[in-house]
Amino acid sequence: MELALSLGDSSKPFSFLDKTPKLSGKDLGFCMAVGGGRSSRSPEKEEEPTPGRDGGERRGSSDPPVQLDLLPFSPVPRRQTSQLRFPWLTDNNEASPYIRVIFTVGTEPGSGGLDVNRLPVLAGADDAEDGAALSSPNSAVSSFPMDFGIGNGSSRGKRDMEAETERASSRASDDDENGLTRKKLRLSKEQSAFLEESFKEHNTLNPKQKLALAKQLNLRPRQVEVWFQNRRARTKLKQTEVDCEYLKRCCETLTEENRRLQKELQELRALKTSQPFYMQLPATTLTMCPSCERVATTTTTSATTKTVNTGNHGTANGVALPLNRPKLHPFSALKPAQGSQTQAQAHQAAS
DNA sequence: CGTGCGATGCAAGTTACGTCA
DNA sequence: GTTGACGTAACTTGCATCGCA
Numbered sequence: 001m002e003l004a005l006s007l008g009d010s011s012k013p014f015s016f017l018d019k020t021p022k023l024s025g026k027d028l029g030f031c032m033a034v035g036g037g038r039s040s041r042s043p044e045k046e047e048e049p050t051p052g053r054d055g056g057e058r059r060g061s062s063d064p065p066v067q068l069d070l071l072p073f074s075p076v077p078r079r080q081t082s083q084l085r086f087p088w089l090t091d092n093n094e095a096s097p098y099i100r101v102i103f104t105v106g107t108e109p110g111s112g113g114l115d116v117n118r119l120p121v122l123a124g125a126d127d128a129e130d131g132a133a134l135s136s137p138n139s140a141v142s143s144f145p146m147d148f149g150i151g152n153g154s155s156r157g158k159r160d161m162e163a164e165t166e167r168a169s170s171r172a173s174d175d176d177e178n179g180l181t182r183k184k185l186r187l188s189k190e191q192s193a194f195l196e197e198s199f200k201e202h203n204t205l206n207p208k209q210k211l212a213l214a215k216q217l218n219l220r221p222r223q224v225e226v227w228f229q230n231r232r233a234r235t236k237l238k239q240t241e242v243d244c245e246y247l248k249r250c251c252e253t254l255t256e257e258n259r260r261l262q263k264e265l266q267e268l269r270a271l272k273t274s275q276p277f278y279m280q281l282p283a284t285t286l287t288m289c290p291s292c293e294r295v296a297t298t299t300t301t302s303a304t305t306k307t308v309n310t311g312n313h314g315t316a317n318g319v320a321l322p323l324n325r326p327k328l329h330p331f332s333a334l335k336p337a338q339g340s341q342t343q344a345q346a347h348q349a350a351s
Numbered sequence: 352c353g354t355g356c357g358a359t360g361c362a363a364g365t366t367a368c369g370t371c372a
Numbered sequence: 373g374t375t376g377a378c379g380t381a382a383c384t385t386g387c388a389t390c391g392c393a
Contacts, residue, residue, distance in 0.1 A: 226381065234379095
């Protein structure tokens, strides 16, 4: 398998890139072709070696590793993160990119100043690597002062260790920084719309797509990843609400139907007690499709069933609930029973 | 071949921030 | 200016899976 993915030219990883020229206008010059080998866990995942969080190729493949110049994860050593810890606490009067970020927190992107959701443009940093390293995953851009240059912990152990270190340093910094633990920054409308379009195409991302999106949106890959995770959660939540509502309606319908049937049963028992003769005649029932609420008239004998369906489509979930069965009139059921078509068959035929 | 381990991704749940009425 | 509700970005935890030694 070979996957070609590029940004900044006609062959784009996401078709919707064409729809958003202003976002895709950056000449990213990113192009790659990867050979796949291993079977993927998820059918949506690409069959390709993927860069690990530590920047190396993940899960060795028989194919030569793909060299990507796009946002390779280069975790910043801890000693470096500590150096970057409070960059605004510098003696240098010249504002650093971090200080500019701090000044523009909460401002509307594009309203002047630096977009807080975008990687700081560092002098001499001509690829996203530096920006990602300095800001990933918990950078001053989005999560200062708690997060600096962790560089996406490559394992749970590392993640835990780093998180604990961060918590510790964060607690320490809290004492010093009046509880500035983490800043949540809203994505711009353009970024959200872009991610939304991407989500419509595929609700999961392989690492390449994640990197491409991050590059495209000037976000950190971690932010893209989190956005997709949260988006999937929201989708599932909404679907759950819809399902719940549907089941609730079903429950109400069945409860009402049960009530009717109980009432009818009582009436039939009373009728049987008073006029046992009529009960030997074939019964006529009306069956209502729960979805279309059209009525099918059914004449029943001991062995056959004839149905005259006034509906025009199939039953919901293949089930026709008997509804509003009329009170039995002694002479209304005198029609001769014909045919052996079941209600379901009749309903289906009518559809 | 089976096993342990590390790496990775994701779901579920939680926390905390930004916005708005 | 304050407050509570709400949406959501970011985080934590647990689990499943994969590749490798």
